[in-house]
Amino acid sequence: MKEYIKDQIKKSYETKQKIYENEELLNNIVDVAKKCVKLYQGDKKTILAGNGGSAADAQHIAAELVGRYGFDRPSIPSLALTTDTSNLTAIGNDYGYDHVFSRQLEGMGQKGDIFIGISTSGNSINIIKAFQSAKLKGITTVALVGRDGGEMAKIADISLIVPSDSTPRIQESHILIGHILCDIIEKEIFADGVSL
Numbered sequence: 528m529k530e531y532i533k534d535q536i537k538k539s540y541e542t543k544q545k546i547y548e549n550e551e552l553l554n555n556i557v558d559v560a561k562k563c564v565k566l567y568q569g570d571k572k573t574i575l576a577g578n579g580g581s582a583a584d585a586q587h588i589a590a591e592l593v594g595r596y597g598f599d600r601p602s603i604p605s606l607a608l609t610t611d612t613s614n615l616t617a618i619g620n621d622y623g624y625d626h627v628f629s630r631q632l633e634g635m636g637q638k639g640d641i642f643i644g645i646s647t648s649g650n651s652i653n654i655i656k657a658f659q660s661a662k663l664k665g666i667t668t669v670a671l672v673g674r675d676g677g678e679m680a681k682i683a684d685i686s687l688i689v690p691s692d693s694t695p696r697i698q699e700s701h702i703l704i705g706h707i708l709c710d711i712i713e714k715e716i717f718a719d720g721v722s723l
């Protein structure tokens with residue numbers, strides 16, 4: 528049993544090691560961080576969504592920005608589309624589950640916002656539909672995905688593809704990337720910044 532646990536931990540840090548060595552992915556994280564920092568000056572926001580574990584990641588990241596990540600500072604606007612059960616059930620019931628995020632994005636997204644869709648497969652239809660709505664509204668799309676990036680990576684403005692085929696390992700890396708983004712955004716806006 529202990530060997531099995533150690534093997535799981537090893538697989539997790541091996542995935543993170545691959546991210547550490549992936550210059551393209553690191554450059555894309557820098558790109559997303561810079562764009563998110565600019566949002567604050569323009570009174571715009573990050574919007575996030577995902578299904579299952581990725582829904583938890585979406586609201587976790589939004590809460591780090593609206594609340595605080597590492598130190599006290601003014602709130603940074605961010606919205607997770609996974610938290611309002613009235614919206615989710617009404618839209619799901621009346622239009623279908625595929626529309627639960629796109630409909631909210633149409634209502635609450637503004638030109639200039641950034642939408643981060645989180646999916647391990649890159650193929651969740653409700654996120655793909657939200658990307659399509661985002662494009663129509665002039666909202667930048669970021670695919671935080673895994674595997675081959677799926678359909679989401681094909682249509683997103685920027686793709687952060689975790690190099691793994693394992694759903695849990697991808698999710699663990701997604702929250703690592705989410706935390707790094709929150710850390711940079713917070714420091715760039717309200718502290719001395721980091722050297723990007």
Ligand SMILES: O=C(CO)[C@@H](O)[C@H](O)[C@H](O)[C@H](O)COP(=O)(O)O
Pocket residue numbers: 578579580581645646647648649650651694695698
């Ligand atoms: O957390 C997990 C599995 O680790 C699950 O809840 C998982 O997120 C769900 O099956 C999702 O529906 C998977 O969707 P996606 O990552 O392919 O977009």
Ligand SMILES: [Zn+2]
Pocket residue numbers: 580695698
């Ligand atoms: Zn999970």
